[in-house]
Amino acid sequence: APCWAPDETHLLFTSDRNPPLDLYYVPDLYRVELADQETRRLTRGEGPVQVPQYAPDGKAIAFYGHRLGDDMTANVELWLTDSRAQKGRSLTVEWDRSVGNSIGSDVRFDEGGAHPVWFAGGDRLLYTVTSGGNCELFEVDRTGNHQAIATKSPVIQSFSVNLTGEPLIAFVGTDWDCPGDLWILRPDEDDPVRCTHFNDELFSRRRLAKPERVTYEGEDGWPLEGWLMKPIGYKAGERYPLVLEIHGGPALTSGNVFYLQYQLLAAAGWGVMYNNPRGSKGYGASHARQIIGDWGGVDYRDLMAATRQALEKPWVDAERLGVTGGSYGGYMTNWIISQTHCFKAAVTFRCISNLYTKYGCADLGFHGNRKGMGGADLWDSEDFIMSRSPIRYAPQVNTPVLIVHAEEDHRCPMEQAEQWYVALRRLGVTCQFVRYAGENHELSRSGRPHNRVDRLTRLLDWFNRHLFPN
Numbered sequence: 267a268p269c270w271a272p273d274e275t276h277l278l279f280t281s282d283r284n285p286p287l288d289l290y291y292v293p294d295l296y297r298v299e300l301a302d303q304e305t306r307r308l309t310r311g312e313g314p315v316q317v318p319q320y321a322p323d324g325k326a327i328a329f330y331g332h333r334l335g336d337d338m339t340a341n342v343e344l345w346l347t348d349s350r351a352q353k354g355r356s357l358t359v360e361w362d363r364s365v366g367n368s369i370g371s372d373v374r375f376d377e378g379g380a381h382p383v384w385f386a387g388g389d390r391l392l393y394t395v396t397s398g399g400n401c402e403l404f405e406v407d408r409t410g411n412h413q414a415i416a417t418k419s420p421v422i423q424s425f426s427v428n429l430t431g432e433p434l435i436a437f438v439g440t441d442w443d444c445p446g447d448l449w450i451l452r453p454d455e456d457d458p459v460r461c462t463h464f465n466d467e468l469f470s471r472r473r474l475a476k477p478e479r480v481t482y483e484g485e486d487g488w489p490l491e492g493w494l495m496k497p498i499g500y501k502a503g504e505r506y507p508l509v510l511e512i513h514g515g516p517a518l519t520s521g522n523v524f525y526l527q528y529q530l531l532a533a534a535g536w537g538v539m540y541n542n543p544r545g546s547k548g549y550g551a552s553h554a555r556q557i558i559g560d561w562g563g564v565d566y567r568d569l570m571a572a573t574r575q576a577l578e579k580p581w582v583d584a585e586r587l588g589v590t591g592g593s594y595g596g597y598m599t600n601w602i603i604s605q606t607h608c609f610k611a612a613v614t615f616r617c618i619s620n621l622y623t624k625y626g627c628a629d630l631g632f633h634g635n636r637k638g639m640g641g642a643d644l645w646d647s648e649d650f651i652m653s654r655s656p657i658r659y660a661p662q663v664n665t666p667v668l669i670v671h672a673e674e675d676h677r678c679p680m681e682q683a684e685q686w687y688v689a690l691r692r693l694g695v696t697c698q699f700v701r702y703a704g705e706n707h708e709l710s711r712s713g714r715p716h717n718r719v720d721r722l723t724r725l726l727d728w729f730n731r732h733l734f735p736n
Contacts, residue, residue, distance in 0.1 A: 267317045267381070272324040276300055280315050283307075291336045291633050295329065295351055308351035311335075316342070317381035322388040325349055326408070330365055330382065330393075332356075338517055338637055339554040342366055344382055344393050346408060357391070357410045362550035365393050367401040369421055369521035369548075370513050373445045374712050385427045385453075392435070394422050396548045398491055399479070399521030403437070405453070416451050419458045420444060421523050443474050445524040473498050475532035477522075482575040484544070484568050491549075492541025492572050493520065496581065498533045505583040507733040508537040508576055510609070512569060512591030512598045516545035516561075516638075517554055527710070527722060534726050536588070536733065539576045543568030545594075559640025561621075562601045562654045569598065570606070585610070586733045590725070592616050592710060593678055597656070600686060603667060604659035611732035612667040613725050616678045616707055619686035620657045622648070629676040660689040666696035668728040670721060672705035672713070700724060 269278040277300070280293040295308040295315040309315055316330040327347050333356075334340040342364040347354030358365060366380055382393040390407050392415075401421045406412035416422070416435070423446065425437035435451040439458070445465055451458040477493035484490055497506050509531050513520050520540045528538045542548060543565045545557035557565045576582050588611045591599045596617030603612045618624055625631045625644055635651075636643055642650050652658050667690065671683035680701070687699040702721070705713045709721065 269318050269320055272320055272322060274300075278308075278318045278320070278327065280318065284311070295327075313337075313340075319381050319384060320349075321384055326388075327351065328382045328384065328391055336633075336637065338634075339551060339558060341551050344391065344406065346391075355410075357406050357408075357412070358393075358395075360410075361395075361412075362552075363395050363397050364547055365395055367394055367421070367423055368396045368515075368517070368519045369399065369401055369523055370515075370518045371440065371523045372526050372710050373440070373524055380424055383425065383427050385429060385433065392425065392427060394425070396519055396521075398548050399493070399519070399542075401521070403435070403451075415453060416456070416458055418456055419449065419451065421521060440523045442477050442522055442524060443469065445526075473533070474529055475538070477528075480575060482571060484564070484571050488544065488568070490541060490543065490568055490571065492539060492575070493522075494576055494579070495528060495532050495538040497535045497537050499535065500581065502581075504581065506535065506537050506581055507586035507588065507729070508539060508582045509588040509590060509729060510569065510573055510576075511538055511540040512589070512595035513540070513542075513546070514591070514593035514595045515547070516557060516565065516594045517547050519546050519548040521548070527725070530722055530726060531729070534730065536729065537576070537579075537582060539572055541569070541572040543572070558638065559642065561597070561638060562605075562656075565598065566601060566605065569602065573608070584608070588612065588729050588733055590615070593707065594618070596678065599667075600656035603665040604656045604663050607664060609665050611729055612665050613670065613728055614667060614683075614686070615670045615710065615721075616672060616675050617669065617682055617686060618678050619655065619682050619689075621651050621655045623685070624679065624682055625651075627679040627681055657685055657689055660686075660695075661693055663690060663693070663695050666728075666732050667698075668724065669697060669699045670702075670724065671700070672702045672707065672709045674704065674706040675709075677707040698728070 267280050277298050282293045292311045292314050298305045313333040314331045318327050318329040329345050330342050332340045343356040343358045344365050345354050382391045390405050392405050394401050403416040404412050420439035420441040423438045428434040439449050440446045447462040449458040449460050475495040477495050480492050480494050531538050545565050587609045589609045590613040592615035596614045599614040625635050669683050669687050690697045702717050
């Protein structure tokens with residue numbers, strides 16, 4: 267994330283230069299002089315530094331980060347420091363939310379800037395915050411006084427500010443019926459103006475399912491949020507199959523965005539339930555932190571609470587439930603079908619099946635797995651790690667499962683899918699294994715179009731085969 271100094275004599279950038287295989291993963295802030303290429307480290311590993319931005323006068327630097335080491339569940343905050351990074355403070359520490367956008371979608375409509383932006387001559391900063399299912403725009407001055415703007419906007423992915431002439435904010439926004447369009451906002455107004463309508467003509471010929479926000483409680487009374495979509499063509503008095511969708515991360519968020527896969531499921535005649543169990547971002551540090559060392563515990567119970575919430579709807583058929591998810595969502599899909607038989611079909615994408623072997627094969631296995639398991643390591647906690655691995659419980663699985671994986675996935679390596687497939691086939695479970703050559707962990711979001719279509723077609727076919735049996 268290189269950033270020019272206002273006087274153009276040097277650059278700021280971030281880099282993790284800890285020793286190889288160091289379990290402490292924290293990018294620091296560096297400064298490189300253009301005259302002689304001298305590089306100096308400005309921060310010392312107290313916490314990650316992301317997307318630094320100089321103030322126009324060159325006397326201050328804003329960045330995203332925190333001071334809790336490599337805690338993956340900590341709130342990412344907006345920090346302000348002097349030009350030498352000697353005296354810093356968080357401008358958002360009192361607000362129990364993370365800055366930036368953690369809401370996932372399978373429509374990659376934008377790869378624009380996600381950094382804080384100085385405006386008003388350097389007196390204020392604009393930044394985004396994920397809160398529940400929304401990502402909103404805020405402004406803050408140098409003393410920490412902040413307020414929401416664009417409160418009537420869709421979910422904001424990235425934004426830019428006109429720094430000369432009339433102050434205008436441009437942003438890319440998405441909603442349940444909008445994959446992504448450009449909007450313009452004046453800072454003193456609340457209603458943004460939509461400037462593009464890229465998919466209006468297409469959607470005039472398609473029917474979309476509008477998500478219904480639902481709130482409910484976990485078994486211990488913990489407040490939870492989710493969304494329920496009725497199938498296209500829904501008729502009162504009839505009963506329909508339902509698919510539980512589980513997001514990845516786990517420190518990501520489901521929210522008010524367009525999701526192609528969900529719309530396709532609804533168009534095929536299924537209801538869709540998606541939610542934010544504990545472990546998700548958007549609800550504060552405690553909500554995200556509770557699954558550390560407890561994968562397959564409280565998160566599983568929260569997902570089952572979401573399922574029970576959906577089953578309270580008279581149109582949901584309890585005998586035709588499906589479950590699917592990718593990455594951590596693939597782990598939870600595998601875990602769920604090894605713990606309960608209430609789901610009649612499952613599709614697991616870029617999954618995790620064996621936390622023990624993933625430790626040594628994944629690009630972040632030795633770090634991410636250990637942190638996610640609360641510091642448990644192979645040599646001191648082998649039984650615990652295996653007790654949270656779906657493959658240990660493979661003999662309990664009887665749900666038909668489609669396993670979909672990309673061969674160049676290094677986050678959740680192919681061997682995870684191979685082990686799961688071999689174990690289930692060995693035990694006589696109905697399963698199918700699809701491998702995509704030349705694709706990686708991003709297959710569902712930015713893979714080759716023909717492979718993305720094929721993947722979705724197989725998803726629909728699997729659920730159609732097992733939730734609409736002849």
